Amino acid sequence: MRSAWAFAQTIRVRLTLWYVGLLAIILVAFSAFLYVNLDQGLREAQDRALLSQATQVLAVLNAQRGVPRLTDPTTQLPADSVLALYSASRGTLLESNTRQPPAVPVGVLRGAAAGTRSFATVDAAGKGWRVLVSPVGRTGQLRGVLVVARPEAAVTSALDELEDLLLLAVPGTLLLAVAGGFFLASRALGPIDRITRAAEEVGGHDLSWRIDLPPTNDEVGRLAATFDRMLHRLNEAFRRERQFTADASHELRTPLAMLTSQADVALERPRKAGEYREALTNIRQDATRMGHLLSELLVLARADAGHEQLTRELLPLHELVSDAAGAMLPLAESRQVGLEVAAADPLFVEGDQTRLTQLVVNLVDNALKYTAPGGRVHVCVKRQAGWAVAQIADTGVGIAPEHLPHVFERFYRVDRSRSRQDGGEGLGLAISLWIAQAHGGTIQVQSTPHLGSTFTVTLPAKT
DSSP states (O other): OHHHHHHHTSHHHHHHHHHHHHHHHHHHHHHHHHHHHHHHHHHHHHHHHHHHHHHHHHHHOEEETTEEEOOGGGGGSOTTOEEEEEETTTOOEEEESSSSOOOOOHHHHHHHHTTOOEEEEEEETTEEEEEEEEEEEETTEEEEEEEEEEETHHHHHHHHHHHHHHHHHHHHHHHHHHHHHHHHHHHHHHHHHHHHHHHHHOBTTBOOOOOOOOOOSSHHHHHHHHHHHHHHHHHHHHHHHHHHHHHHHHHHHHHHHHHHHHHHHHHSSOOOHHHHHHHHHHHHHHHHHHHHHHHHHHHHHHHHHTOOOOOOEEEEHHHHHHHHHHTTHHHHHHTTOEEEEEOOSOOEEEEOHHHHHHHHHHHHHHHHHTSOTTOEEEEEEEEETTEEEEEEEEOSSOOOTTTGGGTTSTTOOSSHHHHHHTTOOSOHHHHHHHHHHHTTOEEEEEEETTTEEEEEEEEEEEO
């Protein structure tokens, strides 16, 4: 009982019932309209035939001693027509072409005696008759009343046949509509079942299932395509999250292991003060690196959640880049790398000063890190087609083509050993990309192995 009720609540059943209900209303209304119009048309045709017959009879009536008489031409009328002449004064039957004409109400005869032509429906001998009552007179003198009658059997028979036909056709049509409507609803809602099964089969560990419906432009096709795209985005998001979690765990495991091992070594036996100081210094360096890593992880996590707010203000990009790159000169000198800055032309952008400074520092630090002593890093700012463009070019080791698509991924390193030696966490470029995109811009990289790399930051310029 419960399953039957659940089936009755399905969309295909409700759509079928609505469709059949609407069709039933239309069919009943059409049948009623057809029946009423046919009834009216048949009766009007019958009245016109009676009027034509009465006109024909009146044209050939003879009067003997002032009393109208039927003549032979009346025999040319249809066999089922009945003629009767009544006196105008008393309403008595004068003559008829049948022995028992249908009885006409006295009131109708009196109306005709008063000069009024009228139609009436009467019952006689168990049959219905349609009669025309017309006054008979010449030279303005009323001499009698003519009654022309025909049985209504032909009209009622046609109406009965139509009624029987409708009583068979309407239910039969509705039964076909139920079957056809349920079939069409099932075909139309079939993709919905596939979407439901997809939603049931998709789990947190496997988002690769797709509906893969043939491309259509209807509502269900667009829904299925949207569902597939949503699954793809979720799959990518979960993949990045799992990768991010694994990489973060790996990155934190190394300094934690080093902290533990250094502490264990220091506590293994009594040591001199200088040895303890050295151990604590190493522990402090590893803790500082962990703090920096956690800070960057927090920035990316807040950015992914949409909670990292940016302060928007009008900033001179040429001065911001010059100041940020200038602050990196001591680091460049310590690594024996030349650092040049060309940002003289005034150029303004709208953004967060802290984050844009971080963007420039990250890119310049990355260029210095991978440029050998004696190399050169060039930083410039220019306007290009309404955009503010900042370029950081180096003469470093470059990036192999297979690594270029992944350089902005989190924890991705081209040279892992060197990156750890220099204290990198593999998050600087990922944070830089987020900062540029949060300001409505982009970052692109071009690189040739052993010749150097160029990072180009494009931001909307303000005039």
